[in-house]
Amino acid sequence: MKHKLEIDGVRLSYGDKVILSDIYLECTTGSVVGLLGRNGSGKSSLLQILFGTKQNDDCSVRLNEISIKPAFKADKCIAYLPQFNFIPQGLSVQKAFQILGLPIEPFLTNLPELNNREKSKLRELSGGFYRLVELYLMIKKEGKFVLLDEPFTHIMPIHIELIQKWIEEEKTKKGFIISDHLYHHIISISDKLYLLKDGKIHFCKDSDDLKEFGYLKNIG
Amino acid sequence: MKKSALILRFYGNFVVASNLITYSCWKLIDYWKMTTIIPVLFLFKIATSFIIFLWVNERKQKEYFFYYNQGISKMKLWSNSLSLDIFLFCVMLYFTILSL
Numbered sequence: 001m002k003h004k005l006e007i008d009g010v011r012l013s014y015g016d017k018v019i020l021s022d023i024y025l026e027c028t029t030g031s032v033v034g035l036l037g038r039n040g041s042g043k044s045s046l047l048q049i050l051f052g053t054k055q056n057d058d059c060s061v062r063l064n065e066i067s068i069k070p071a072f073k074a075d076k077c078i079a080y081l082p083q084f085n086f087i088p089q090g091l092s093v094q095k096a097f098q099i100l101g102l103p104i105e106p107f108l109t110n111l112p113e114l115n116n117r118e119k120s121k122l123r124e125l126s127g128g129f130y131r132l133v134e135l136y137l138m139i140k141k142e143g144k145f146v147l148l149d150e151p152f153t154h155i156m157p158i159h160i161e162l163i164q165k166w167i168e169e170e171k172t173k174k175g176f177i178i179s180d181h182l183y184h185h186i187i188s189i190s191d192k193l194y195l196l197k198d199g200k201i202h203f204c205k206d207s208d209d210l211k212e213f214g215y216l217k218n219i220g
Numbered sequence: 221m222k223k224s225a226l227i228l229r230f231y232g233n234f235v236v237a238s239n240l241i242t243y244s245c246w247k248l249i250d251y252w253k254m255t256t257i258i259p260v261l262f263l264f265k266i267a268t269s270f271i272i273f274l275w276v277n278e279r280k281q282k283e284y285f286f287y288y289n290q291g292i293s294k295m296k297l298w299s300n301s302l303s304l305d306i307f308l309f310c311v312m313l314y315f316t317i318l319s320l
Contacts, residue, residue, distance in 0.1 A: 053288055072288045079289055086285035088229075099226070099290075138289070 003029045003064055003144045005071075005078070005175060007050045010059040012042060020046060021199035023059075027175040029144055032167065034190030035179040036204075036215060041196040043179040044083060047147045050177070051080040063144070081138040083150040085130055089123035093133055096122065100137045107136050110162055128155055132163075139166045145175045152182045164189050183210065224300075226290055231301035233280060234272050241268045242309050249316045258313060265309050269302060 010023035019042040027033045037043045048054035050061060052070020061069045068074040087096055093114065097104040108115055114129060122130050135151055152160050160182075167176055167189060180186050187193060193204045195213050202213055210216045245261045284294050 051288070053285070070293070073291050073293065075291065080285065082282070082285050084282050086282045088283050088286060141289070 003175065004062075005050075005145045006060075006062045007046075008060055010046060010049055010056060012045055012049070012056060018199045020049075020196075023196075023201050025050070025177070025194065025201060027145060027177050029173060029175045030171060031191040032171060032176040032178060032189050034186040034193045035177060035196065036181075036183055036186060036193065036210065037179075037196030038215065042199070043196055044149050046196070047080065047149050047177065047179060048082075051078060051147055053080075076142050076144070078145045078147065079138045079141045079143050080147040081134060081149060081151060083153070085122075085127075085134065087122060087134050087137070089130075090121055092119050092121055093125070094118040096133060096137060100141055102137065102140055107133075110136075110166075128159065131155060132159060135163055136166060139163075139170055143174065145177070146170070148176065148178045148180075150180050151178060152180050152185050160185060183207070183216070223290065223292055226287060226292060227297060227300045230287065230297050231304060234276050234301075235305075237272055238269070238305050239308070241265060242305075242312055245309070246312050246316055249313075249320075253320055255317055255320065258317075262309075262313075265306070269305065273298065273302070 004026060005028075006024070006026040008022075008024040010020050012018075012020040019040075023046060025033070025035075025046070035043050035046070045054060049056040049059060050071060052061065052072045060067060061071050063071070063074065063077060068077065071078045072080065091099070094104055097107070104118060108118070111129075111132065114125075117125070122133065125133070131154060135148070138148065139146055151163055155163065164185070167178075170176075178186060178189070187207060193206075193209075195202045195204050195210060195215055197213055197215070202209075204210055204213065207216060211218045242265070245265060248261065249255070249257065284297075287294075287297055
């Protein structure tokens, strides 16, 4: 069964500056939605409003036409990876997997560098591995939708391919909304691409559209 | 993991500071052998709980997302952990008064 997550009527402003205005976004299971935009364009705010951790009284968040606000309280529905480390650094890798109810073995198979480090606290890992643990847990966590805010930032290229593989594996049963500045990775993995600009959301087919909207430099 | 276990884990962030305050209140009552100071100590406990809230809230802003991802709101985390803390304080008061 396909599921559809929708958000509409998002309006956000700070003082006179309008950040988001009448935004509508939808994502269905089995698809990846890429969200691009310049710094301060409201990408993270939109994801947090969708997740339900940023107050926005006017907007509506629906799962299969049923209101789920705040979405994070809906059972086994949505996972959100913020752009910063958020899993308590005092937890061991093994404990983090246990709390999320996921087996650690497939993760260690993917990342042999972390073999024998299951009992290490997250704070003892390098920044990149800490982030990979969080990414894996959010991507694989039981649920229907995953929101990823800057998943590729500070990750080395070989591990970016690994993240893309995890997303592809889960895509069969989940929907993803991904925001990052590394646009070529977003373009390569997305089924639909959107650009936030001047408070509005614009559908883009490819990098030519991104150039047209002024997100990429038009060279030649 | 059950939500109650996660709330206890969150309570673990300030359990030492909070129980030190409870312990010092118990020592004060025990030292003076006076029940009349209980209302003052109760207010002291409430005030220090508020300071602990401000301190933890500032330091753990990012960790809230870990709990949100388990379906637990900030309100639920604090209301449950502070209720437990005040309950433990009241239990201490009760047994201290009995022993006087």
